[in-house]
Amino acid sequence: MAPTDLSKTFIRCLRGGVRVDLEVTSTVSHFGDGGCGRMSDGYNFQQLKTEILALSRATDWETAKTEWKLIGVGEAEERETCLCGHFPIIELCTITNQVTGRTADVGNVCVKRFLGFRSDLIFASIKRIRKDPDKSIGAEAAVFLRERGIINAWEYDFQQSTYRKRDLTYKQLSTRHTINQKVLAYVARRGIV
Ligand SMILES: [Zn+2]
Structure with a gap:
């Protein structure tokens, strides 16, 4: 920059x-x-x-x-x-x-x-999961998405405890995919609430 x-x-x-x-x-x-x-x-x-x-x-x-x-x-x-x-x-x-x-x-x-809002981190998360659905959104994006009701409380907890993990079980990876799909669907709607 x-x-x-x-x-x-x-x-x-x-x-x-x-x-x-x-x-x-x-x-x-x-x-x-x-x-x-x-x-x-x-x-x-x-x-x-x-x-x-x-x-x-x-x-x-x-x-x-x-x-x-x-x-x-x-x-x-x-x-x-x-x-x-x-x-x-x-x-x-x-x-x-x-x-x-x-x-x-x-x-x-x-x-x-x-x-001073960290919207850049949210967009970085979106780009990351769009490129590779096995990746995770970041902690800041998760806070924002929880606050907006895009992900539920359980998904939020899951997200915050696993976002750094790479060796997920099949079930955990499947949950991550579900969360990622919700996030991408939200962005596709332009995300205006
Ligand atoms: Zn401007």
Whole structure:
């Protein structure tokens, strides 16, 4: 995730409701497909902050952040635009403000970087089990999925006690597969609750 490009780049933004392209010279970092990379960090953060504050009760960023909670993750069928203006994003996070009840879709990278939720670990888990169904989701993903009711309490306990194990019995492996299928089905529905 090191800066890779110091050349001029264009960023698209909203000025007075009109989309304009701004030419900027900045350090450009490249992130994964799902993220909000290729941008001036500060600028996009400002846009995200403005949008999030508009949906929050608190008026200062540090307090407003704490009103928000991650309630859904999913992969967009069509590319979407992050609240920060970045396009395209595939890895979507749905966040809700527990005070105002407002919700927003934000890209995985912005959610991690600016709100501090570890949605990246959940997406890493999804990629891992999609590639190899014998693998397990991680501990953080299990907490989130239990909280959302995607896996039940027994499955959660099983998951947390076996996720590092490689030598599972046939029955245990079968349980892991069942859990993995539930997780992938959840993501396929875009995971918005
Ligand atoms: Zn973003």
